[in-house]
Amino acid sequence: MSGEDERKLICDTPDCINNTLLPTCPGCLHGVVARCVCEAIDDLGIQENAIGVVGVGCHAMTAGAVEVDTISTAHGRAPGVATGIKRAYYGEAIVFTFQGDGDLGAIGLGDVLNAVNRGEKLTTIFFNNAGYGNTGGQMGPTTIEGQVTTTSPYGRDPAQSGFPLHMAEMMASLRGCAYSARVGINNLKNYAGARKAVKAAFQKQMDNIGYGFVEFLCTCPPGWKKKPDEAFHWMEKAMMEEYQLGEFKNVDEIT
Ligand SMILES: Cc1ncc(C[n+]2csc(CCOP(=O)(O)OP(=O)(O)O)c2C)c(N)n1
Ligand code: SF4
Numbered sequence: 709m710s711g712e713d714e715r716k717l718i719c720d721t722p723d724c725i726n727n728t729l730l731p732t733c734p735g736c737l738h739g740v741v742a743r744c745v746c747e748a749i750d751d752l753g754i755q756e757n758a759i760g761v762v763g764v765g766c767h768a769m770t771a772g773a774v775e776v777d778t779i780s781t782a783h784g785r786a787p788g789v790a791t792g793i794k795r796a797y798y799g800e801a802i803v804f805t806f807q808g809d810g811d812l813g814a815i816g817l818g819d820v821l822n823a824v825n826r827g828e829k830l831t832t833i834f835f836n837n838a839g840y841g842n843t844g845g846q847m848g849p850t851t852i853e854g855q856v857t858t859t860s861p862y863g864r865d866p867a868q869s870g871f872p873l874h875m876a877e878m879m880a881s882l883r884g885c886a887y888s889a890r891v892g893i894n895n896l897k898n899y900a901g902a903r904k905a906v907k908a909a910f911q912k913q914m915d916n917i918g919y920g921f922v923e924f925l926c927t928c929p930p931g932w933k934k935k936p937d938e939a940f941h942w943m944e945k946a947m948m949e950e951y952q953l954g955e956f957k958n959v960d961e962i963t
Contacts, residue, residue, distance in 0.1 A: 722746035724755045726775040731766075735929040735936025737943075738770040738835060740893045744924075745804075745833055746774055748906035752914070758802045761790040763811035765842040766928075767835040771806045784816020787823035790830050802913060804831040810840040813849035813873050820879075824919045827884030827962050831909045832919070834875055836890075837926040838947060845931030849873040852950045857931075872950060876923040880956035883963070886918030887911075889955040892925050894944050898953065908958065918962045925951055 724746040730739045749755050760778035762768035763786045771778045781789040786805035794803045812820050812834055823830060839857050840846040847857040847864055852872050854863040864872075880888040887909045891902035902924065909920025925947050929939035 722750045724749045724775050725773055728772045730773055731769050733928075733930050735927055735939050736766070736841075737837075737893055737924075737926040738766055739773065740899075741767075741833065741835060741924045741926065742770045742773040744893060744899065744902050745906055747903050748910060749774070749776070751903070751907055752910055754802045754910065754914070757800060758804065759793055759797075760804055760806060761786045761793065762806045763808065763816060765808040765811050765835075765840070767806050767808040767811070770835075784811050784814070784819055786811070786816070787819045787828070787830065787832065791823055791826075791828050794828060794830055799829065799916060802831070802910060803829075804833060804910070806833050806835070808835045808841065808848075809837065809850040809873075809875075810843075810846075810848045813875055817849075821882065824879050824882045824921065825884045827886075827918045829913045829916055830919055831906075831913050832921045833906070834921065834923040835926050836875070836923050836947075836951065837928040837931070838872075839928060839931050841928040841931045845928065845933065850875070850951075852946060855946075856933075874951065876921060876951075877956050879919070879921040882919075884918050885921060885957055886959055886962060887920040887955075888923075888957040889921075890923040890925065890951055890953050892944075892948065892953050894925075894940070894948075901953075905955070915960075917960060923951075925953075 758776040764783040846859040876890040889905040892898040912920040
């Protein structure tokens with residue numbers, strides 16, 4: 709190429725991401741979620757004020773890639789601890805949680821429901837990989853009907869284990885919720901939508917309106933006993949059929 713270099717940068721490293729080598733397996737999408745959150749934090753210019761509160765599981769380790777102050781809590785307790793931090797800082801901190809489906813939908817369900825119902829000014833990033841990744845692929849609240857896991861070897865049977873929980877819709881039904889969406893990161897279009905959703909959820913907190921909740925559909929190849937590419941396609945087919953992407957609530961006033 710002669711003269712000026714005409715190459716154009718179309719994708720840069722977010723300021724908010726650090727170079728931590730994430731302890732994730734090949735084909736795990738947790739790191740992509742972390743990147744998306746980092747980009748949203750950069751876009752909003754809130755890195756200095758942001759505080760992450762994490763539960764227990766692989767999603768929690770992912771928070772190590774986000775260059776903000778973070779605190780680990782007991783399994784499922786992130787929304788309660790986040791409430792304390794937010795209230796102690798009189799709203800100056802932008803507080804978010806990272807939680808998995810086991811962490812948020814099982815042991816921590818009461819915590820998150822009540823935090824959302826109170827209309828806490830918090831943002832939750834929910835990693836839905838249809839099971840317990842960190843502990844070896846057991847059935848979780850969002851495991852889909854018929855899905856084989858280590859604790860449902862014949863497939864999840866609703867007659868025995870109930871139906872998969874649709875967390876984003878459930879959060880939207882609570883009055884304290886200002887924003888709730890389910891997003892995918894399986895292609896660039898959906899990724900752009902996910903970044904927008906995370907920003908919208910943070911904005912509700914920044915504008916002191918109410919709770920913001922974003923559910924990401926993720927993968928867990930070893931937990932699902934699938935190769936990375938098989939896991940990715942299974943997520944696109946089976947999970948996206950069960951869990952429709954969309955915005956379920958977006959209000960500027962809690963009434
Ligand atoms: C009180 C308590 N019970 C059980 C555990 C064991 N445990 C660790 S991580 C985890 C579940 C992780 O699944 P999920 O929240 O979906 O996160 P992922 O690893 O899939 O990101 C469990 C049950 C624990 N650490 N503490
Ligand atoms: S066990 Fe599953 S959720 Fe955990 S890092 Fe590996 S792929 Fe990701």
